[in-house]
Amino acid sequence: DNEGAGPPSTGSTTTRVMGKKQPEADPPVRVETTTEGDGKTFPSHGDALTVHYTGRLAKSDEVFDNSRERAPFSFTLGAGTVIRGWELGVASMSLGQRATLSISAEAAYGRKGCDQRGNASGTGFIPPNAALIFDVELLDINDQRGVASEGRRAARSTLRGVPSFLGSCRLPPSTPRAMLDPGC
Template identity: 35%
Template sequence: MSRRLRRLPVLLLPIVLGASLVACGSDSGSDGSDSDSSSGDALHGITITGDVGKAPKVDWNGKLDVSKTDSEVVTKGDGDKIAEGDQVVTHIWIGNGATQKQAYSTYDEGQTQTIPASSDLNPVFKDAVLDQTVGSRVAVTATAADAFGESGNPDMGIGNKDSVLIIVDLIDSTKVLDAPQGKEQPAPSWAPGLTTDGDKVTGLDFSKAPKPNGKLLSAALIEGDGDVVKKGQTITVNYLGQVYKGAKPFDESYSKSPASFAIGAGAVIPGWDKTLVGAKVGSRMILAIPPAEGYGDQGNAQAGIKGTDTLYFVVDILAAS
């Protein structure tokens, strides 16, 4: 299940989630300016203009020649400071410093990208997000190898010997709960029991649960006291999934870190889209998902799920934006 919980395009995964890359540390540039343009030392004479939230205009100063990662705040926002664990709504622009051409832009895609603010982010990207303020535009210059790894990013037209300019607009941020927050509710008769360790769910107990009835079912075990989740939002959750009578979970996030993904947009199995839209932030949901609303007749062999298996999930909704 976790492999379907990534909303970021494949093109952006290495630069944002590059924990596995052997990347150099980042040397921060200036600590910010209230100006709407910049051509400071970190940018090697490059000038960036335009309003945050709109596609930037970049005037290159010839070929970008860099040997290390550097960052500079082009426009300093007056919003909240972004802290570890926040869910951050961004626009991202990437240019090839060798060709002085745009390589990628979320503005062209017509949608923002939501990422987790974490010290585990690729060092090239981390300084553009953590401890910055909402409303800011931050620029990063780096080698392609530091940004994407030894192969560069051929899909973006960026070779491994090229340099890159990355512009990150910090549009909004949402605090992520540590655990469900709300009022406990009686468990429905169809639901399995929960095995827990503090706030973490470690498994499901089907010893007293009836056989699945083939219907898509959902209920709040904890009714959250936050906002209602809307279609198209990005939600951050902890979850555990187990097939009916399964001996152990086939996937879970409680022992790792919460997952973020678009909801109601086809990014996850239909049963999640249909049950989590309309739930409240802070809720702990229990779901029973028949094959037709899960992985269909083909199942998911990699996860050990057969085409006849009913899936049960516990989902803690920790944030939505």
């Protein structure tokens, strides 16, 4: 049961890092709520999460990946299968919440960037030292569906594999495992 496991919802747009208001000038992740979640059900380490997301380059606003064009994306929080910025940002979201995650280059792909172009949008290129912006909606935590995701349940794909873009890039050696391909 994940109720009460995370930060309470404030009912307004907030900027949070790892679930706490952050006065820091340049945190690795900024989370700005665009749609409140239930405010009481938060993900914990090891939880199976399902999200929809759109990823953009912060500098140019170019979209490099969009799960809304395919199917929701599932991953396990804390398993090291997504970039560190996602681990930090999504952990602070409540079930059903939609938020903008502004992720520093260090919490994304760092100095190496990512040159994969095989994602659904056909772009996929992330230059070195690129900050990223993700519009993320937390649909499910361990199959507990948020109110917004209930309407999508019937249309949801049974494919719960790795989006081609998220599983294709190598991270700098100093960065914790972050994307889905074990070969990265």
